Amino acid sequence: MAEEIPLWRRPTHGGWRIDVDEARTxxxxxxxxxQVRASVAIEPVPHFTGWFAKRQNAVxxxxxxxxxxxxxxxxxxxxxxxxxxxxxxxSDGTASGRRREKAGRALVHGRSYAFLHTGGQSADAxxxxxxxxxxxxxxxxxxxxxxxxxxxxxxxxTDELVMTLFEKLLRPGRPGAVSDILTDLT
Numbered sequence: 001m002a003e004e005i006p007l008w009r010r011p012t013h014g015g016w017r018i019d020v021d022e023a024r025t026x027x028x029x030x031x032x033x034x035q036v037r038a039s040v041a042i043e044p045v046p047h048f049t050g051w052f053a054k055r056q057n058a059v060x061x062x063x064x065x066x067x068x069x070x071x072x073x074x075x076x077x078x079x080x081x082x083x084x085x086x087x088x089x090x091s092d093g094t095a096s097g098r099r100r101e102k103a104g105r106a107l108v109h110g111r112s113y114a115f116l117h118t119g120g121q122s123a124d125a126x127x128x129x130x131x132x133x134x135x136x137x138x139x140x141x142x143x144x145x146x147x148x149x150x151x152x153x154x155x156x157x158t159d160e161l162v163m164t165l166f167e168k169l170l171r172p173g174r175p176g177a178v179s180d181i182l183t184d185l186t
Contacts, residue, residue: 007139008068008168013149016164020069027069029164037161039080040090042069042169071104071169079108079165090165104170106162115166123172125163127153133163135172147172 011017015032024045029038045064048056071077071092079088088108104115114126118134125133134150147167155163166172 006066006068007137007146010146012147012160012164012167013151014155014160014163016160018069018164018168024064024069027169029161031157031160036082037157038082038088038165040165040169041072041077043072069169070171076105079106081108081161090162090169092170104166106165108162109158111158111162113162113166115170117172121172123166123170125166127159127162132159135167137172 008018011032017030018027019030020027020042025041027040027042028036029040031037045060048060071090073092076089076091079090080086081088086109088106090106091104093102093104102117106113106115112128115123116126117123121137123135124131125135130153132151132153132155134152136148136150138146138148149163149167
């Protein structure tokens with residue numbers, strides 16, 4: 001059976017995608033023509049040394065490939081926009097609490113974006129307070145299914161760049177408080 005491409009590695013609705021560097025510390029946002037349009041730091045993958053390091057590193061590598069990269073929690077992360085090395089910012093929101101409090105935020109080219117989780121598998125993207133897209137994730141495991149996007153307005157390249165960050169690094173429909181509690185108990 002052929003192995004399926006993980007959800008985070010698949011192109012978006014508009015043909016944009018992300019790729020990570022070899023050290024797994026940076027994600028590049030790539031437009032449909034193959035040009036790197038932005039780079040952002042991601043949560044580093046731990047690297048183990050010692051007696052069981054080979055096994056631990058293999059497990060974390062498999063987990064990364066299945067789930068994909070994510071932004072560092074609770075911090076505003078700089079985005080380097082290409083080709084002019086302009087600065088922008090994206091934030092993952094809070095790491096725990098109610099789903100609606102886990103809103104992602106971005107500031108790019110003077111535009112304010114928000115990524116609001118509306119349910120267990122869905123989210124809305126807002127630009128300057130206006131809903132511009134809705135996302136729905138199909139499939140429950142991180143590597144399963146696909147993400148569908150319903151655009152409510154015409155989107156330009158800046159919007160597509162931010163939608164790619166939201167879809168691939170923040171992901172629609174994050175766990176809520178109940179899921180956080182159950183995860184903590186296990």
